[in-house]
Amino acid sequence: MWVLLFGALEWIQVAEDPLERPLLTALALLQILEPRLRVFQTLQGQVAAVFAKLALCYLLIGFTGGVNSSYFLLLLVPIITGATAFGPLGALLVALVTAGSYISFLLWLDWTRYFIGAYEFRELGLRLLIFGVVAYLANRQAALTREQSRRYKAVAEQLAATNRSLQEAEAAMRRSERLAALGQLSAGLAHELRNPLGTMKASAEMLSKQLNGEQGVARELAEYISSEVDRTNLLVTRFLDFARPLQLRLASADLAEVLDRAIARFEQAAARPDVAVFKNYAPDIRPFAMDADLMERVFFNLLLNAAQASPPHGAITVKTRPADGMAEISVIDRGEGIDPRHLESIFNPFFTTKPEGIGLGLAIVSKIVDEHRGRITVESQPGKGSVFRVYLPATPGLSAGETPSPASASLGE
Numbered sequence: 001m002w003v004l005l006f007g008a009l010e011w012i013q014v015a016e017d018p019l020e021r022p023l024l025t026a027l028a029l030l031q032i033l034e035p036r037l038r039v040f041q042t043l044q045g046q047v048a049a050v051f052a053k054l055a056l057c058y059l060l061i062g063f064t065g066g067v068n069s070s071y072f073l074l075l076l077v078p079i080i081t082g083a084t085a086f087g088p089l090g091a092l093l094v095a096l097v098t099a100g101s102y103i104s105f106l107l108w109l110d111w112t113r114y115f116i117g118a119y120e121f122r123e124l125g126l127r128l129l130i131f132g133v134v135a136y137l138a139n140r141q142a143a144l145t146r147e148q149s150r151r152y153k154a155v156a157e158q159l160a161a162t163n164r165s166l167q168e169a170e171a172a173m174r175r176s177e178r179l180a181a182l183g184q185l186s187a188g189l190a191h192e193l194r195n196p197l198g199t200m201k202a203s204a205e206m207l208s209k210q211l212n213g214e215q216g217v218a219r220e221l222a223e224y225i226s227s228e229v230d231r232t233n234l235l236v237t238r239f240l241d242f243a244r245p246l247q248l249r250l251a252s253a254d255l256a257e258v259l260d261r262a263i264a265r266f267e268q269a270a271a272r273p274d275v276a277v278f279k280n281y282a283p284d285i286r287p288f289a290m291d292a293d294l295m296e297r298v299f300f301n302l303l304l305n306a307a308q309a310s311p312p313h314g315a316i317t318v319k320t321r322p323a324d325g326m327a328e329i330s331v332i333d334r335g336e337g338i339d340p341r342h343l344e345s346i347f348n349p350f351f352t353t354k355p356e357g358i359g360l361g362l363a364i365v366s367k368i369v370d371e372h373r374g375r376i377t378v379e380s381q382p383g384k385g386s387v388f389r390v391y392l393p394a395t396p397g398l399s400a401g402e403t404p405s406p407a408s409a410s411l412g413e
Contacts, residue, residue, distance in 0.1 A: 002032050023060040027053065031077065046085040050094055053078040058101050067105040072127060075102060076134055083138035095135035099128045171344055172375065190236045197236065201229045246294070246371045253292040255327055255392075256281050259318055262299035272307035280319040285327050288394045294368045295392075301361050302331040302388050309335030309386065326374070327394035332387045338380035346378065 006028035010021055030052055034040045040049045057078060061069040075098050082094030103124075106116075116124070208222040263277050299318075306316045310333050317332040338346065347366040369376045373393050380386035 002028060006031075019063045020060065023056055023063070027056040027060065027074070027077070030056065034081075046081075050078050050082045050085070053081060054098060054101060061102075062105065062108075066108055067102070067124070072102065075131065079131055079135050080138045083135045084142040086139075088139055088143075091135050091139040095131050099131050102128070102131075168375070168377070172370075193232070193236050197229055197233050201226060201233070204229065246368065248291045248294070248371055250289045250291060252287045253290050253295075254287045255285055255290075255320060255329070255394075258290070258292050258296050259299055259320070259329070262296045262303060263318065265296070265300050266303040266307070269304075271304060272310065274313050275307045275310050276313075276315045277303065278315060278317045280317060282321045285320055285322055285394060288327065288392070290372060290392060291368075295372070298365045298368050298390065299329070299331070301365050302390075305361065306331050306333035306335070306386070306388070309333050309337075311335060322394065323391065325394065326391045329390040329392070330387055331390075332385065334385040337382040337384055338378070338386055339382060340380075343378060343380065347376070 006024055010024050030049070034049050037045075039045045054075070057071070057074045060074065061071050064071055079091075079095055079098050083091040086094070204222045204225040208219055208226070211219045211222065259279070259281070263279070266277065267273075303316060303318075307314075310316060314334055317330070319330040319332065321328050347362050366376055369390055369392070375391050377389045377391075378386060379389075
């Protein structure tokens, strides 16, 4: 549209000054390129654009008749640019400077040949009034557009946050349903396996005692049976731990102390002595109600997982901060990350990508956090690491069975 408008202006030139066409072309190029050049997107750039347009219009009017030039309406271009780019005061200043520049053409008149009568004064006043009216209307319209844009942006952000919350709630509900079904199955299966496992264990031990030194192969097989029974029994115990309803022993506890105990336990386990743990605790999280032993188990498991994913001589960061009535605990590693296809399944029982894992660690962690009326989330990028975040209601004196007020927390790092 600008190309068409300025092309038409050049086609119907009102004067024959040789600078008329170049000045129109320069003004057209500036108007077209301004929104596309980054240099004009800053405040200083917008001020420069306004005054550059004003200078081009001033020269064009000056070379085509001055105060009598038919191009005086082009002064609306810098006025509208200033009115839309700045606030009311900026728009007023641009309008006053533009009006002053237009009046300055009176200084170049030969007063021995011209005079200004009442009609001319009214015409001049009308043109200046038009400048002010257009500046006000353009500024008002720009303000309404900006306000409407802010509202649309706020609504879009609110809808995006609501959509994320719904997706998280749906994922948590699906996970809870799977946990409930698999928990019941695990409990029944574990109880049915306990008796035959005990019989197998006792039989293997009795058989081992009956064998003499010449029956080394049979003794080795009996010991192998006994060790595999112990391994299976441990697995059954974990099934029962997962399926058994938790009885929380809520008491006011210091989150930093619980984390310190979990970190000390992790360091004593020496699973990855080359991995360092860094602490970044927020000092303004007061003690609140939790089952300290169970939460220590949660953080210990998350540290173990982070260590297993970390590269040699890697680092794990444990970070806390308050988040809208919740305490956010982040366990951050810089390891191999998690495949995006597995993100929704990692808290499911029996899901694991480890060759020797059974897939109950994170499932039990999720169950403990859920029993505390909290939630656990994960963010991960393959090759860059993972962030497990635990959100716990940090309400002092919360008792078992109470539900904390809902809170939303940002997942941005």
